[in-house]
Amino acid sequence: MVDPTSPPPKVLIVGGGPSGLVLALQLLHNGVPIRIIEKNSFPRLGQRGAGIMPRSLELFTSLRIIEDVMNRAILTPPVRLYKMPEGVEIAHEFEMSPRRNPTPSHPYLNPVMLGQDKLEKIFHKALAGFGCTVELGTELKSFVQTDGNVTATLIKRGMSQDMDSGEIEEATFDYMIGADGARGVVRNQLGLSFVGETRNVENFVVGDICLDGLSQKYWHMWGDASDVLISVRATETPKLFNFVIGGKNINYTKIMQNEAEIKKCFFEHTGQRSDIKVLDIPWMSQYTPNIRMVDRFGFGRVYVTGDAGHVHSPTGGQGMNTGIQDSFNLGWKLALVAKGISSPSLLETFSEERIPVIAEMIVQTTKLLKKTLDNDEPSPQTNSTLFQLGVNYRWSSIVLDERKKIEVDREAIEDAYLQQFEFPGDDDGPEDDPDRLDSYGENQDGRLRAGDRAPDASGLAIEAPFDLAKQSCQLFQIYGPAHHTVLIFADVVNAADIITGLLNYPKGLIRTVVIVPTRRPAPRNVDGADFVVEDRGGHAASAYCPTGVCGVCIIRPDGVVGALVKGPTWMHRYFRGIFTAGRSP
Numbered sequence: 001m002v003d004p005t006s007p008p009p010k011v012l013i014v015g016g017g018p019s020g021l022v023l024a025l026q027l028l029h030n031g032v033p034i035r036i037i038e039k040n041s042f043p044r045l046g047q048r049g050a051g052i053m054p055r056s057l058e059l060f061t062s063l064r065i066i067e068d069v070m071n072r073a074i075l076t077p078p079v080r081l082y083k084m085p086e087g088v089e090i091a092h093e094f095e096m097s098p099r100r101n102p103t104p105s106h107p108y109l110n111p112v113m114l115g116q117d118k119l120e121k122i123f124h125k126a127l128a129g130f131g132c133t134v135e136l137g138t139e140l141k142s143f144v145q146t147d148g149n150v151t152a153t154l155i156k157r158g159m160s161q162d163m164d165s166g167e168i169e170e171a172t173f174d175y176m177i178g179a180d181g182a183r184g185v186v187r188n189q190l191g192l193s194f195v196g197e198t199r200n201v202e203n204f205v206v207g208d209i210c211l212d213g214l215s216q217k218y219w220h221m222w223g224d225a226s227d228v229l230i231s232v233r234a235t236e237t238p239k240l241f242n243f244v245i246g247g248k249n250i251n252y253t254k255i256m257q258n259e260a261e262i263k264k265c266f267f268e269h270t271g272q273r274s275d276i277k278v279l280d281i282p283w284m285s286q287y288t289p290n291i292r293m294v295d296r297f298g299f300g301r302v303y304v305t306g307d308a309g310h311v312h313s314p315t316g317g318q319g320m321n322t323g324i325q326d327s328f329n330l331g332w333k334l335a336l337v338a339k340g341i342s343s344p345s346l347l348e349t350f351s352e353e354r355i356p357v358i359a360e361m362i363v364q365t366t367k368l369l370k371k372t373l374d375n376d377e378p379s380p381q382t383n384s385t386l387f388q389l390g391v392n393y394r395w396s397s398i399v400l401d402e403r404k405k406i407e408v409d410r411e412a413i414e415d416a417y418l419q420q421f422e423f424p425g426d427d428d429g430p431e432d433d434p435d436r437l438d439s440y441g442e443n444q445d446g447r448l449r450a451g452d453r454a455p456d457a458s459g460l461a462i463e464a465p466f467d468l469a470k471q472s473c474q475l476f477q478i479y480g481p482a483h484h485t486v487l488i489f490a491d492v493v494n495a496a497d498i499i500t501g502l503l504n505y506p507k508g509l510i511r512t513v514v515i516v517p518t519r520r521p522a523p524r525n526v527d528g529a530d531f532v533v534e535d536r537g538g539h540a541a542s543a544y545c546p547t548g549v550c551g552v553c554i555i556r557p558d559g560v561v562g563a564l565v566k567g568p569t570w571m572h573r574y575f576r577g578i579f580t581a582g583r584s585p
């Protein structure tokens with residue numbers, strides 16, 4: 001909703017799904033005024049992207065919504081696979097996602113499940129904290145971008161269901177982001193390619209179902225994909241389950257005709273159990289695997305994020321999580337550019353960093369789709385790659401590693417992109433390709449590099465600021481979406497020199513943390529540091545500076561290691577690359 005007393009919005013976000021909401025919240029944290037519009041007149045129903053991966057939970061920590069999410073979400077329920085044809089006796093019971101214990105560097109190691117509609121509500125509440133509301137019933141029709149701005153034509157229908165009605169508004173913004181999903185208009189009108197394929201042979205019917213008679217503690221499954229597979233997963237809401245009906249012997253046209261056909265199919269393929277009663281089917285949809293991606297996320301003043309830039313199989317639960325990471329990658333860059341602190345060229349690194357990740361995500365999800373359809377009995381997902389904790393941008397032109405500068409390997413980026421056409425279902429070649437970028441971090445050796453996810457470190461005791469002294473904290477409480485954090489290891493570098501050097505940069509954009517080994521005195525002349533902490537457990541040193549070579553670690557606002565450097569020279573080189581409009585030395 002536009003408040004006439006607030007500054008004019010600089011950015012228009014089109015689409016109120018998870019990707020748009022994350023971007024909106026991140027820009028608001030950065031003090032960038034926005035508008036976010038959603039063509040639907042009412043919030044969407046449905047579990048959809050319910051699987052929230054550990055990396056998304058870390059980003060929710062940064063956005064300060066983690067408590068709300070964890071209070072409502074549940075762990076992935078254990079699977080019960082029933083013997084057919086009776087469908088009552090349990091053939092196999094297992095954890096879909098075997099439980100892992102958190103560590104000092106990884107506070108979240110288990111995916112959680114929360115209906116996408118509930119997650120979106122949490123975002124709405126967080127946006128309201130900034131005085132921002134998603135403008136429901138407002139649709140982007142078209143736009144024109146020039147060198148100086150973007151003019152959008154909007155139709156405002158409000159709560160009216162009449163698609164021919166509506167007030168037309170023309171509004172001008174500095175930037176516009178299409179978070180408008182797979183069928184969005186922004187990608188098309190921008191002329192971005194969306195290459196890949198639609199697989200009409202592999203369908204699913206998905207939706208939510210209210211049931212009586214089934215335990216709320218399990219993910220129940222009957223049959224397999226060679227015939228008919230019925231999957232009914234318990235959710236965070238009593239009696240509400242999320243269902244998938246798939247398999248080669250399903251007549252999709254017939255069962256999509258009406259609710260009665262779905263109920264009949266459900267009854268027949270779960271052993272005709274009279275103890276299970278279907279109460280309601282609040283939402284359902286037919287799903288056809290569509291495997292496509294853009295070759296760049298946009299240009300000039302218009303970009304896309306989330307499903308608007310990539311669609312793929314829901315196997316592996318990567319879609320929403322990937323959209324969240326897209327927006328997180330874009331948000332801080334867009335904020336700096338919109339505020340005139342960084343050059344617009346910073347936005348080009350959005351495609352440079354994310355395209356290889358998307359290409360790899362498509363490889364992973366397609367591989368899982370093939371596994372599901374190859375009649376494999378459902379089995380635990382032991383592949384923690386899908387947690388997205390290894391996703392990295394080591395090849396990025398804006399990250400710096402003083403030990404080893406990894407140059408941008410344009411050819412390798414291109415190869416990674418082209419691999420989408422060689423789906424692993426057709427040919428397992430990409431796995432054997434030694435030049436493939438390891439954008440999901442499958443083969444990392446455990447050494448932290450610039451471009452990697454920034455690990456957490458618990459067990460820190462605050463020494464300064466004085467009002468927080470002696471409190472314990474962890475690095476994730478200090479990182480945030482609106483500032484870089486510079487970790488300064490006091491036993492490796494001269495902390496005072498680093499802090500003085502950072503005074504040259506725009507105020508409020510960099511937070512400094514001096515890390516002192518346990519039981520050692522704090523160094524002198526570090527009054528200008530935002531935090532001085534004692535590394536009681538040694539976890540910060542072991543995560544970031546295990547060999548004592550690079551005593552300065554720069555963490556970007558998206559929780560990625562921007563630079564690992566030995567001192568001021570390379571630190572300034574990093575920041576000169578980011579704050580081109582700043583007063584860097």
Ligand SMILES: Cc1cc2nc3c(=O)[nH]c(=O)nc-3n(C[C@H](O)[C@H](O)[C@H](O)COP(=O)(O)OP(=O)(O)OC[C@H]3O[C@@H](n4cnc5c(N)ncnc54)[C@H](O)[C@@H]3O)c2cc1C
Nearest residue numbers: 015017018019039049051140180181306307317319320321
């Ligand atoms: C059955 C199923 C299960 C899934 N499971 C998972 C999972 O476990 N984990 C996971 O990560 N992902 C999962 N996904 C994928 C996930 O739901 C999507 O990736 C996610 O919703 C994408 O978010 P988005 O914000 O990019 O796009 P969307 O959610 O599609 O949101 C786009 C929004 O833009 C609006 N819009 C479109 N055009 C306009 C316009 N012109 N003007 C204004 N508004 C417009 C739309 O109405 C929509 O609300 C699943 C998907 C399905 C179907």
